[in-house]
Amino acid sequence: MKRFRFRMERILRLRRQSLDVERTKMAEALRLEQAAQQAYAAGEERRVRYLAALSESVAASAPGSGVEGAVLAERLGVLAELSRRRAYWDVQRVEARRQVEKQRAMVVEAHRAVRVLELLRDRRRAEYLRQLERDEQALLDEAGSQGFVRRRGNGYGR
Numbered sequence: 001m002k003r004f005r006f007r008m009e010r011i012l013r014l015r016r017q018s019l020d021v022e023r024t025k026m027a028e029a030l031r032l033e034q035a036a037q038q039a040y041a042a043g044e045e046r047r048v049r050y051l052a053a054l055s056e057s058v059a060a061s062a063p064g065s066g067v068e069g070a071v072l073a074e075r076l077g078v079l080a081e082l083s084r085r086r087a088y089w090d091v092q093r094v095e096a097r098r099q100v101e102k103q104r105a106m107v108v109e110a111h112r113a114v115r116v117l118e119l120l121r122d123r124r125r126a127e128y129l130r131q132l133e134r135d136e137q138a139l140l141d142e143a144g145s146q147g148f149v150r151r152r153g154n155g156y157g158r
Contacts, residue, residue, distance in 0.1 A: 004128045006125070012114065012121065026106075030100055032099070039093075043085050058072070
């Protein structure tokens with residue numbers, strides 16, 4: 001009997017390649033999410049440090065002592081810019097998380113497509129092996145019955 005051949009092996013191979021591509025995209029999405037998270041955290045840390053330094057300098061200066069309105073306005077402008085950057089990185093972080101979730105769904109779907117074909121292949125292989133076993137048993141039964149008839153015909157069975 002000929003060996004087992006799964007007719008959809010090419011499709012299975014293509015689906016596995018597709019799964020690998022989706023996993024690669026997932027890794028890239030995770031890398032981008034991590035970078036956005038780190039940028040957000042660094043920006044937040046800078047903003048908090050600057051805010052603390054600004055509060056300290058305002059608290060240290062007594063009214064009319066030397067903190068000019070222009071200096072204070074400049075520092076508030078820097079603080080506002082740091083807040084805008086934090087908001088930008090927060091949006092980037094949320095978008096990166098959304099992309100990771102989308103890519104995760106793609107990986108799950110690709111994995112499901114591969115798994116369906118693998119299960120089908122396993123079922124077909126089991127059917128093939130059962131048929132092979134039946135054919136071998138039929139062959140053995142036939143050989144046994146021919147031997148019995150031959151022995152009986154030669155007078156061995158009397």
